[in-house]
Amino acid sequence: SRRVTTQRLLEMKQRGEKISMLTAYDYTMGTIVDRAGVDIILVGDSASNVMCGNITTLPITLDQMIFLAKSVVRGVNRALVVIDMPFGSYQGNSKEALASAIRIMKETHGDCLKVEGGEEILESVKRILSAGIPVMGHLGLMPQSINKYGSYAVRAKDDSEADKLIRDAHLLEEAGCFGIVLEKIPAKLAQRVADELTIPVIGIGAGGGVDGQVLVLHDMVGLNQDFSPRFLRRYANIQGIMNEAIGHYVEDVKSGDFPNEKEQY
Ligand code: KIV
Numbered sequence: 001s002r003r004v005t006t007q008r009l010l011e012m013k014q015r016g017e018k019i020s021m022l023t024a025y026d027y028t029m030g031t032i033v034d035r036a037g038v039d040i041i042l043v044g045d046s047a048s049n050v051m052c053g054n055i056t057t058l059p060i061t062l063d064q065m066i067f068l069a070k071s072v073v074r075g076v077n078r079a080l081v082v083i084d085m086p087f088g089s090y091q092g093n094s095k096e097a098l099a100s101a102i103r104i105m106k107e108t109h110g111d112c113l114k115v116e117g118g119e120e121i122l123e124s125v126k127r128i129l130s131a132g133i134p135v136m137g138h139l140g141l142m143p144q145s146i147n148k149y150g151s152y153a154v155r156a157k158d159d160s161e162a163d164k165l166i167r168d169a170h171l172l173e174e175a176g177c178f179g180i181v182l183e184k185i186p187a188k189l190a191q192r193v194a195d196e197l198t199i200p201v202i203g204i205g206a207g208g209g210v211d212g213q214v215l216v217l218h219d220m221v222g223l224n225q226d227f228s229p230r231f232l233r234r235y236a237n238i239q240g241i242m243n244e245a246i247g248h249y250v251e252d253v254k255s256g257d258f259p260n261e262k263e264q265y
Pocket residue numbers: 023042043044045046047084181183204214215216
């Protein structure tokens with residue numbers, strides 16, 4: 001099947017066809033997610049938590065994101081690959097942001113980038129876009145700003161934060177972003193943003209009224225089970241399957257059952 005492009009995502013929204021998006025942080029997971037038919041693969045900075053065991057997304061570096069993204073891109077034939085710009089690589093000034101963006105694109109061969117924030121980072125977004133790099137926005141709960149919020153609670157429940165979010169979404173669209181992720185906000189607000197914007201709005205914990213959904217792969221297949229927000233639907237218990245398999249392996253090694261006659265040279 002044809003490769004997914006930002007243009008095709010826009011057409012999907014126009015047709016009312018929902019967009020599926022999942023994370024991947026390595027080659028093997030990238031191949032699995034791509035072959036299963038997901039439209040967008042996000043090399044998320046959630047890798048900081050999921051892959052590195054950090055408590056927040058802040059510590060992951062540009063070099064580390066580039067290493068992960070290169071591996072994912074090698075495994076993907078169909079999906080659009082979006083790479084998160086890590087904390088600190090685009091907030092300083094637009095020149096630094098562009099330098100970071102160019103490094104990611106040159107070294108990973110990914111398709112596009114994602115950044116958190118609206119008005120505050122608009123100059124950086126515009127400068128990256130003007131270099132011909134497609135950019136996806138990310139509003140609502142922005143994990144790179146967790147130290148400002150102090151919690152991972154639902155965002156934009158009050159009018160002033162909701163109004164700012166709506167303004168930011170329009171600013172990002174007008175700047176030329178090809179899509180926006182909305183994380184953990186009321187479903188009604190998310191639907192309003194999706195209705196007002198022409199570009200696709202992808203939600204995580206943002207209800208069913210948006211143009212597509214994104215989840216963290218390790219959470220939705222139950223590889224990681226330390227995280228159970230209301231918005232997460234768990235489609236498998238891979239951690240359970242691995243526990244059992246590894247338990248049997250340990251038993252077989254201890255008992256001498258593995259390897260058997262056929263499993264040696
Ligand atoms: O890093 C990530 O996984 C994300 C998604 C939750 C949207 O940004």
